[in-house]
Amino acid sequence: MYDGTHRNSGDNVMVDIKLMQGDCLEKMKDIPDGSVDLVLTDPPYKLASGGRKGTILPTKNTPFSKSGECFKNKTPNFAKWIPEIYRVLKTSSYAFIMTNDRNLKEIWNLCEKNNFIFCEILVIRKNTAVPSCYFFKSCEFVLMFRKGKYKKLEKFGTKTVFDVNMPRGIDKLHPTEKPTGFIEKILIDTTKSGGLIFDPFMGSGSTGVACVNTGRSFIGIELDEGYFKIAQDRINQAVVNINKQDSLFTCEIKQPCNSCGKWEREEDYDDCKGIPTKNDSNTY
Numbered sequence: 181m182y183d184g185t186h187r188n189s190g191d192n193v194m195v196d197i198k199l200m201q202g203d204c205l206e207k208m209k210d211i212p213d214g215s216v217d218l219v220l221t222d223p224p225y226k227l228a229s230g231g232r233k234g235t236i237l238p239t240k241n242t243p244f245s246k247s248g249e250c251f252k253n254k255t256p257n258f259a260k261w262i263p264e265i266y267r268v269l270k271t272s273s274y275a276f277i278m279t280n281d282r283n284l285k286e287i288w289n290l291c292e293k294n295n296f297i298f299c300e301i302l303v304i305r306k307n308t309a310v311p312s313c314y315f316f317k318s319c320e321f322v323l324m325f326r327k328g329k330y331k332k333l334e335k336f337g338t339k340t341v342f343d344v345n346m347p348r349g350i351d352k353l354h355p356t357e358k359p360t361g362f363i364e365k366i367l368i369d370t371t372k373s374g375g376l377i378f379d380p381f382m383g384s385g386s387t388g389v390a391c392v393n394t395g396r397s398f399i400g401i402e403l404d405e406g407y408f409k410i411a412q413d414r415i416n417q418a419v420v421n422i423n424k425q426d427s428l429f430t431c432e433i434k435q436p437c438n439s440c441g442k443w444e445r446e447e448d449y450d451d452c453k454g455i456p457t458k459n460d461s462n463t464y
């Protein structure tokens with residue numbers, strides 16, 4: 181079970197966290213080409229009925245509608261964001277995209293159409309199951325793609341099936357929340373400490389928490405204000421916890437300067453005389 185917290189070894193590194201509330205299709209435009217070491221995301225997609233005619237499987241925590249929309253906002257087209265994650269990734273870097281069985285083919289095809297090279301398919305074997313008229317669904321998938329030439333992983337030996345305990349009950353903060361342990365394992369196996377990880381659909385911030393716990397920098401975007409606030413609180417708490425420990429890295433949450441717009445640490449603001457936009461809901 182990947183439910184523990186993983187620590188990396190190495191030099192003391194500075195970890196920066198940048199959180200943005202808004203539409204990732206807009207916000208991503210500000211991320212420079214080839215600037216990100218890894219994309220790891222769990223994108224929104226429409227839900228199919230699971231074989232039960234005319235219905236979308238209802239669950240207590242999930243606002244599914246008959247149209248298949250899972251969240252308040254309209255699901256962005258895969259074809260719009262896949263080219264953008266390719267653009268922001270450095271060459272010889274990896275993208276991990278979570279999906280269910282029904283959307284796997286479309287995401288896979290579009291990624292290849294946008295020059296990604298397929299590397300691997302990981303299986304998230306869950307301790308829960310969703311009824312279907314075929315087999316009850318107890319797993320999800322993570323498609324692993326590469327941009328450009330092969331780069332050796334940081335660590336070898338991890339198997340492609342991850343057994344995970346899904347968040348449940350009062351611990352569950354988001355309808356499709358993923359546990360952080362298996363995300364931490366992927367980050368440690370594929371990136372160096374201090375590397376920059378990007379999640380355009382961060383939901384409750386699970387990828388961000390995994391980054392803080394493993395000493396990776398993070399850029400996260402979430403459209404829904406409520407989930408964004410949950411992500412901010414969770415990631416902030418993870419930063420407080422990690423900075424209390426005798427860890428090999430120091431974590432700081434950056435804020436955009438309201439004068440020059442640059443993401444700075446508080447002590448850097450003297451340069452442009454701007455002030456951190458502390459109360460701006462877009463930022464941390």
Ligand SMILES: C[S@@+](CC[C@H](N)C(=O)[O-])C[C@H]1O[C@@H](n2cnc3c(N)ncnc32)[C@H](O)[C@@H]1O
Pocket residue numbers: 202203204205222223224251253254255256354356357358359380381382383384385386387401402403404407
């Ligand atoms: C599948 S969930 C991610 C859940 C996440 N893995 C977690 O552990 O909490 C996808 C998220 O994408 C958000 N979303 C939908 N459209 C978006 C957009 N255009 N830009 C940014 N976020 C969006 C949804 O509000 C939702 O929270």
